[in-house]
Amino acid sequence: MNASAQPLGLDLQAVTDPVSNIVLARAPGRGWLLAFVASIVLTALLGSGIWVLLVRGVGIWGIDIPVAWGFAIADYVWWIGIGMAGTFISAALYLTRQSWRSSLNRYAEAMTVFAVSVSGLFPILHLGRPWFFYWLAPYPNRMALWPQWRSSLLWDFFAITAYLSVSILYFYVGLLPDLATLRDRARTRGSQVFYGLLALGWRGEARHWRRFETLSLILAGLAVPLVFSVHSMVALDFSEGLLPGWHTTLFPPFFVAGALFSGFAMALVLGIPLRRYYGLTDFITEAHLDKLARMLLAVGLVVDYSYVTEVFFAFYGGDRYEIALTLNRLGGAYSWIFWTTILCNVIAIQLLWLRRVRANHIALFSIAIVVVIGMWFERFMLIVTSLYRSFLPSSFGMFYPTLWDLGFLVGSIGLFLLLFLLFARLLPVVSMFELRKAVGSRSRSS
């Protein structure tokens, strides 16, 4: 390489080498191993829970009539919501040419793929006979069986299927150039073969890049309406029902906002330790965390507005059952859940107005954890408070979770962590080629 090549070449190395070295050269480290073991234990808990569920049925959970949707559906809605921010960061911010997203989109997309995968387990396990879940799909069969196309549950099945598949495709296609980098920089035979196979022979030829760029752009354009539709479909599972508290047109946008809110919180929960543990401070900078915190506050305010709107319309609409439900939420048996939600999702995030809090990583991490927890409580509140007292006093009844309910929740967190830890170990956590592109376009303009 001659002297005039040094600046560009060195700049390109400076963004490629630290990220690929995390995967290729760095030992896992004690922190990673501890987290890995813990997540395996929790995943084993989920696995044994699933085994017991298949043998004994959904009766191992606390669900009953009238509260037939308990933890499982709350977990499902919670996890799928967490996935949304990943798609939003990588697709919507790509379309609006927010170049700062390049440091965040890889791990955010991984978060989406894993959160959606984990969430998809719950509705299937909740079916009662999970081994027949494929009956939801329209396929030729000898039972003359077709799915019910008018049901929002079927729409949801299609939405999750499309969302999971498109998220995986989007994630994998975006990884191809980086997998090629790992293949070319790998030193051991095993890793050369591993990354070589995954990279599919990617070479970065000009025409490769051209098709790649077209595909990325259109996929991003498709992913944005997809993710909005998915969370609307999740909301329609509820609002197509006639129950007070569910039967409202507010739900689709409310769920989209809630999903973004929990997703940005999870992006901070994962991003802050990731950045610290791997020393990625040059890539995920203070400015990135600040932007995520601002986004968290902004979508949090939309969620808070929805809470106010829900209460307002219950009284403004004048429907006695809606009013009764709202009073029940604020003061009934589950009111502590409602007020915990308010504490986490309304009050705690107001601290993010302060620049000092946004700049303090421990505070930011804690607030994000609080929001993630608050969003779980919100999902639980929406589901259970509508079911436990609907129309007739004869069908009132409480929900009491069992240990298995908690086990599935904790176990699903373990599975998510396990997948994320493997991702952080085996794949580049920052998109190297996008950073190189930023370097390349800077060198051209100078």
Added chain:
Amino acid sequence: MSGAAEYGSLAEFASVEALRAAVGGLRKRGYTRLEAYTPFPVEGLAQAIATSRDWTAVAMLIGGLVGGVGTLALQYYSAAINYPIDVGGRPDASWPAFIPAAAEMTILFAALAGVVSMLIGNGLPRLHHPLFELDRFSKASRDGLLLVVRADDPHYDGEAVRRDLSELDATHIETVPS
């Protein structure tokens, strides 16, 4: 000189401008089988090399239409022809209720078609390539801007090509065995 033993000649350039200039220079000299390898997408480089079409967008449009119209047709066939059920007097062909599944499948099929067409268009997956034999080629995914003149180019003559490449400010030139 026979091109059978060679895949082509590889040159490295120091900057994106030099690479672009080299592509232009080689095109002017009549070479057509060029390949440029860069560690990041360079806008317009593919168009400068060859007037090939990029079918990705078209494939995605077709995929989306097949997915969307196909799902609508499937729902119509299932609900109105093959197994009509009267649910509370609603029409068999409940078009508004058919839209959500069709919309999701539009996006899924468009994405699948896009990925498949990108891979086919790029000749992937591919387990091996002559360029992978070169140590220098690993720079293409890290910090190097590489240009290859393929030996199957009608104008290809190893010595002349390498002379042309050095006239175009290549910082390094080598032969790629096939």
